[in-house]
Amino acid sequence: MAQLSDDCFAFGGPMMSVDEAVGLITTRVNAITDLETVALVDADGRVLARDIAAPLPLPPFTNSAVDGYAVRNADLPQAAEQAFPLDGRIQAGGLAQAPIKPGHTARIFTGAPMPPDAETVFMQEDVRIDESGKIVLPPGLKPGANVRPAGEDIPQGHVALRGGQRLRPQHVALAAAFGLTRLDVVRRIRVAVFSTGDELASPGEPRSASQLFDSNRFMLMAMLRRLGCEVSDLGILRDERTSLASGLKQVAGHHDLILTTGGVSTGEEDHVKAAVESVGSLVLWRMAIKPGRPVAMGIIDGVPLIGLPGNPVASFVTFVHVVRPTALALGGGLPEPLTPIPLRAAFTYKKKAGRREYVRASLRRAEDGGLEAIKFPREGAGLLSSLVETDGLVELGEDITNVEPGQDVGFLSYADLL
Numbered sequence: 001m002a003q004l005s006d007d008c009f010a011f012g013g014p015m016m017s018v019d020e021a022v023g024l025i026t027t028r029v030n031a032i033t034d035l036e037t038v039a040l041v042d043a044d045g046r047v048l049a050r051d052i053a054a055p056l057p058l059p060p061f062t063n064s065a066v067d068g069y070a071v072r073n074a075d076l077p078q079a080a081e082q083a084f085p086l087d088g089r090i091q092a093g094g095l096a097q098a099p100i101k102p103g104h105t106a107r108i109f110t111g112a113p114m115p116p117d118a119e120t121v122f123m124q125e126d127v128r129i130d131e132s133g134k135i136v137l138p139p140g141l142k143p144g145a146n147v148r149p150a151g152e153d154i155p156q157g158h159v160a161l162r163g164g165q166r167l168r169p170q171h172v173a174l175a176a177a178f179g180l181t182r183l184d185v186v187r188r189i190r191v192a193v194f195s196t197g198d199e200l201a202s203p204g205e206p207r208s209a210s211q212l213f214d215s216n217r218f219m220l221m222a223m224l225r226r227l228g229c230e231v232s233d234l235g236i237l238r239d240e241r242t243s244l245a246s247g248l249k250q251v252a253g254h255h256d257l258i259l260t261t262g263g264v265s266t267g268e269e270d271h272v273k274a275a276v277e278s279v280g281s282l283v284l285w286r287m288a289i290k291p292g293r294p295v296a297m298g299i300i301d302g303v304p305l306i307g308l309p310g311n312p313v314a315s316f317v318t319f320v321h322v323v324r325p326t327a328l329a330l331g332g333g334l335p336e337p338l339t340p341i342p343l344r345a346a347f348t349y350k351k352k353a354g355r356r357e358y359v360r361a362s363l364r365r366a367e368d369g370g371l372e373a374i375k376f377p378r379e380g381a382g383l384l385s386s387l388v389e390t391d392g393l394v395e396l397g398e399d400i401t402n403v404e405p406g407q408d409v410g411f412l413s414y415a416d417l418l
Contacts, residue, residue, distance in 0.1 A: 003302030006281040031332035046185035052161040057151030070118040083134035121146035164334035186332040194234035216261040226418040244275035252300040262310030291381035311381035340410025347375035349403040359394040
């Protein structure tokens, strides 16, 4: 379990930019070192523990890229078409043991090994068969056409998968192409999640007229699981300092990260701050981000704690920029920077300089075929509908103060955030 110092997240500035927050997290969080071996079928979403060099070239043998006819380069027709006697047939999975005779061609199928001395394949739709049964090949084909040389994709010994990569289906496919059946991965990080506040009730429990059903906790747990975390649901912890402190200290001994939503501020009824400070350390980051508000970063017995805002949209946005890089760093994952996709705005918007803002938006196809972003009609950070009825976030940098229709903006799809 990674152990951090109590001042790990200390920050001296009055207002922290998003880039400063991500940089501080990724440089000061220590990755866990516990490893485990998993079957290839279970490797998706896991962090690879170490580099994997190609144990064999891909493809492992030179083969045909098409169905057609293989010839030697020395026999390629130059100025006019030429008829060739047929010399054998090679299917995928078969062997090509004998060389093609000079002036002959062999029937070959996609994926079949090239016969010795043959270097080029004519596509079957480009040839014809004459009355005598010979194969007529046209002139002008480039030597080596329609052939996949051994190692063309990946040469043997090349580092094909990097330690720290969060494995996706394409990485799993590559490992399978190498014949691997098991991979060494970093164990999943263990995250404890809870909400605070007497104003909340868990779904399925009785709710008084002055309470809300707790939605943030379930959103955050779903987001953590998409990052490959092992999640413990601690439910709702009530606003009582002593029991909170005792519970947090106990939880820290069995987890790599503690995540809470709501209740971490300077208000008289927000007791999480005092509870954390009684068993560890806590700093409040004032981040220059909207939607958002101060984010609490703390350490309890070497285990990081993150306190997110209570409004669901603010919680969602700050999760992406604070919890996501923390979880990746703790789990030994390489940084996965978010890269907005450029498209056109179909809305007007004004904002303050020096603050990064995220506008909830839907995509539509414009008359000219280009993509444009439509802003959700309402602003509130408590509107869950704004996350459900949109496709992602338009990112407006610190230097932007005004957006007009037709202006290029950056778009982050929800699908790319986790």
